[in-house]
Amino acid sequence: MLIRAELVTPELNLVNRSFYNSLFTMHGTIMIFLWIIPSLSGLANYLVPLMIGARDMAFPRLNAMAFWIVPPAGLLLLSSFFLPGGSAQSGWWSYPPLSIQNPSGNILNGQLFWILAIILLGISSIMTAINFVTTIVWMRAPGMTFFRMPIFVWTVLSAQILQLFFLPSLTGGLILLLFDLCFGTPFFRPSKGGDPILYQHMFWFYSHPTVYVWALPAFGIFSEIIPAFSRNPLFGYRSVAVASLGIALFSALVWVHHMFTSGTPNWMRMLFMLTTMLVAVPTGVKVLAWTATLWRSKLHLETPMLFALAGVVMFLFAGITGVMLGAVPFDLHVNNTHFIVGHFHYIVYNTITVAIFGAIYFWFPKITGRMYAEGWGKIHFWLTLIAANLTFFPLFPLGLQGMVRRISSYNPEYAKWNFIASLGGFLLGISILPFIANIVSSWLRGIPATNNPWRATGLEWITTSPPPRENFAEIPAVNFPPYSYGQPQAWAGENSPQE
Amino acid sequence: MRTHKLEQSGNWWERLLPSGQGDRAQERGIFGFTTFLLSETMVFASFFVAYLYLRHQTTNWLPPGVPRMELTRPAINTAVLLGSSFVIYFAEHALKHHQIRKFRWLWLTTSVMGTFFLVGQMQEWKGLSFGLNTGLFGATFYLLTGFHGLHVFTGICLQFIMFIRSFIPGNYRIGHFGVTVTALFWHFVDIIWIILFSLLYLWQA
Numbered sequence: 264m265l266i267r268a269e270l271v272t273p274e275l276n277l278v279n280r281s282f283y284n285s286l287f288t289m290h291g292t293i294m295i296f297l298w299i300i301p302s303l304s305g306l307a308n309y310l311v312p313l314m315i316g317a318r319d320m321a322f323p324r325l326n327a328m329a330f331w332i333v334p335p336a337g338l339l340l341l342s343s344f345f346l347p348g349g350s351a352q353s354g355w356w357s358y359p360p361l362s363i364q365n366p367s368g369n370i371l372n373g374q375l376f377w378i379l380a381i382i383l384l385g386i387s388s389i390m391t392a393i394n395f396v397t398t399i400v401w402m403r404a405p406g407m408t409f410f411r412m413p414i415f416v417w418t419v420l421s422a423q424i425l426q427l428f429f430l431p432s433l434t435g436g437l438i439l440l441l442f443d444l445c446f447g448t449p450f451f452r453p454s455k456g457g458d459p460i461l462y463q464h465m466f467w468f469y470s471h472p473t474v475y476v477w478a479l480p481a482f483g484i485f486s487e488i489i490p491a492f493s494r495n496p497l498f499g500y501r502s503v504a505v506a507s508l509g510i511a512l513f514s515a516l517v518w519v520h521h522m523f524t525s526g527t528p529n530w531m532r533m534l535f536m537l538t539t540m541l542v543a544v545p546t547g548v549k550v551l552a553w554t555a556t557l558w559r560s561k562l563h564l565e566t567p568m569l570f571a572l573a574g575v576v577m578f579l580f581a582g583i584t585g586v587m588l589g590a591v592p593f594d595l596h597v598n599n600t601h602f603i604v605g606h607f608h609y610i611v612y613n614t615i616t617v618a619i620f621g622a623i624y625f626w627f628p629k630i631t632g633r634m635y636a637e638g639w640g641k642i643h644f645w646l647t648l649i650a651a652n653l654t655f656f657p658l659f660p661l662g663l664q665g666m667v668r669r670i671s672s673y674n675p676e677y678a679k680w681n682f683i684a685s686l687g688g689f690l691l692g693i694s695i696l697p698f699i700a701n702i703v704s705s706w707l708r709g710i711p712a713t714n715n716p717w718r719a720t721g722l723e724w725i726t727t728s729p730p731p732r733e734n735f736a737e738i739p740a741v742n743f744p745p746y747s748y749g750q751p752q753a754w755a756g757e758n759s760p761q762e
Numbered sequence: 763m764r765t766h767k768l769e770q771s772g773n774w775w776e777r778l779l780p781s782g783q784g785d786r787a788q789e790r791g792i793f794g795f796t797t798f799l800l801s802e803t804m805v806f807a808s809f810f811v812a813y814l815y816l817r818h819q820t821t822n823w824l825p826p827g828v829p830r831m832e833l834t835r836p837a838i839n840t841a842v843l844l845g846s847s848f849v850i851y852f853a854e855h856a857l858k859h860h861q862i863r864k865f866r867w868l869w870l871t872t873s874v875m876g877t878f879f880l881v882g883q884m885q886e887w888k889g890l891s892f893g894l895n896t897g898l899f900g901a902t903f904y905l906l907t908g909f910h911g912l913h914v915f916t917g918i919c920l921q922f923i924m925f926i927r928s929f930i931p932g933n934y935r936i937g938h939f940g941v942t943v944t945a946l947f948w949h950f951v952d953i954i955w956i957i958l959f960s961l962l963y964l965w966q967a
Contacts, residue, residue: 393794393797397793401790428800428804431804431805431808435809438909439812449895450812455898464815468808
């Protein structure tokens with residue numbers, strides 16, 4: 264909100280430039296590493312064992328360790344605001360040579376804290392990834408074959424495989440950056456023969472796939488909510504499951520599209536333009552499947568479904584602008600403008616965060632054993648929908664007009680759209696209030712929920728709400744396909760496993 | 763826990779990684795550790811790629827005034843480290859056949875060989891005429907060998923813990939998950955060293 268407040272007017276009048284740099288750097292870092300990744304890991308941590316019929320994750324102690332790394336790392340990151348030189352200011356990419364400047368001259372500086380915090384969070388993420396992959400491969404209930412797993416589990420599996428193989432490259436890059444910053448090594452210093460482009464490769468080799476680490480579970484959430492509220496089996500289950508792996512695979516081969524203007528040779532640009540467009544294929548499969556699931560169905564428009572539907576539509580928007588950006592000629596024009604910021608926020612807020620809201624409403628009865636207040640949920644939804652589009656849509660025209668990102672003052676001709684976006688930003692801040700109020704009061708005083716309030720399929724719904732400490736009184740046996748909506752023989756909602 | 767007789771799906775991967783939670787904590791643990799090693803391989807891979815990338819771009823890789831590195835001492839270190847991989851294999855083998863004394867003896871030999879390697883590399887570092895700040899050549903050399911050395915040290919610590927644990931009565935009668943994992947880690951450290959030795963020492967032209 265402070266960022267948008269500064270951008271209400273073209274002139275610089277609220278914060279000074281370097282504090283503005285700190286703000287957008289920390290905003291990006293905190294939202295990515297301390298909001299999206301932990302909240303999705305937490306959700307998956309709760310749901311995956313339930314969905315595959317396991318009592319817990321494969322390595323509970325490792326799980327606890329991974330969790331308890333996060334708060335100290337977060338504190339480390341936040342404490343850098345109080346350092347004499349302020350926090351890191353080089354954006355969430357921390358590109359050298361900017362990130363190895365250390366203007367304050369202190370040994371303890373914001374950039375160092377930033378690097379250490381991200382390395383710690385990376386270690387935590389690797390622990391989590393090991394745990395998820397092992398859990399999904401080894402802990403499935405009897406009869407829960409791979410092609411009987413809910414899509415959410417498939418997407419978590421794909422996302423965590425990505426973490427496992429690609430996060431190390433960021434860690435490697437950050438270790439080199441740390442050496443450059445603290446010990447004066449020349450890895451990324453052009454003056455001593457190093458090459459800052461190398462960092463960009465190491466950074467994006469992870470940081471592009473990481474977008475899918477966040478987006479895939481969001482797709483999984485859509486795939487759970489949409490069939491449940493349209494009372495139809497998920498269309499093309501196998502294709503959607505395999506598409507998750509497909510997205511993971513393709514996303515690993517596109518990282519240079521972030522570097523079209525980094526002196527990248529033409530053949531490389533063409534190659535990565537092609538691979539970028541290819542990602543649209545498996546994602547298109549998913550969008551088609553969700554749409555086809557809705558076909559000729561009886562829609563129940565409760566809050567989770569509203570969030571899921573809005574999320575899919577806005578994801579389409581984000582995806583299409585993504586394909587536009589993947590095209591080299593277009594990218595050269597809008598590179599480093601608000602168009603990118605708009606595209607990115609349509610993914611991270613309007614798709615992923617919206618999906619997380621939907622998931623919280625959907626599984627709230629299961630987690631707390633109480634129902635949320637439907638009316639307040641709907642108010643939250645409409646406020647979010649309006650505010651989010653009001654905030655992030657203006658960034659597209661601004662980008663096309665050429666407004667560069669990461670600046671605290673701008674030319675007066677951009678004032679109109681910026682004003683709208685700032686208005687939306689404040690509304691977005693307000694829109695979270697009914698959500699918090701609803702969650703807190705429903706958790707304390709809500710109507711007790713039944714085991715399966717949505718009459719959904721999936722193993723998590725046969726146990727009690729909230730589940731007992733070990734998830735199931737008795738491990739269920741599975742002998743039916745997933746999403747068997749409208750097929751009475753497969754699911755009667757009873758508590759006993761079928762033999 | 764009740765067991766259920768259910769038809770297994772016919773896919774080969776289902777047979778390879780069957781569902782069901784039985785008492786398979788050990789297999790699960792080894793699987794998890796293997797995924798960790800794969801991830802760790804990627805950290806090293808990122809350093810290798812960075813090394814090759816930088817080396818490819820630089821015209822004079824060896825900075826002026828720096829002589830080529832001697833091969834004798836590192837070659838001896840390498841031989842000892844590689845040999846220890848065989849020793850640890852036989853140690854594990856002995857434990858599988860319940861020969862706990864033989865296991866301890868071979869296990870300790872591995873640690874001694876590992877320590878020999880570490881001390882040897884430290885002396886090697888001391889004798890070199892370039893430092894961390896001697897261009898990309900020095901920086902990459904110390905980063906790669908240092909990072910690997912850290913892994914060797916971790917491996918020796920793990921071996922030490924497993925050695926102590928072998929004295930707890932009955933501890934290694936049922937399973938020896940920790941021993942298997944430590945041995946896996948040791949082989950991993952060895953393979954990485956083979957690559958490093960080739961990149962840094964053999965390929966000096």
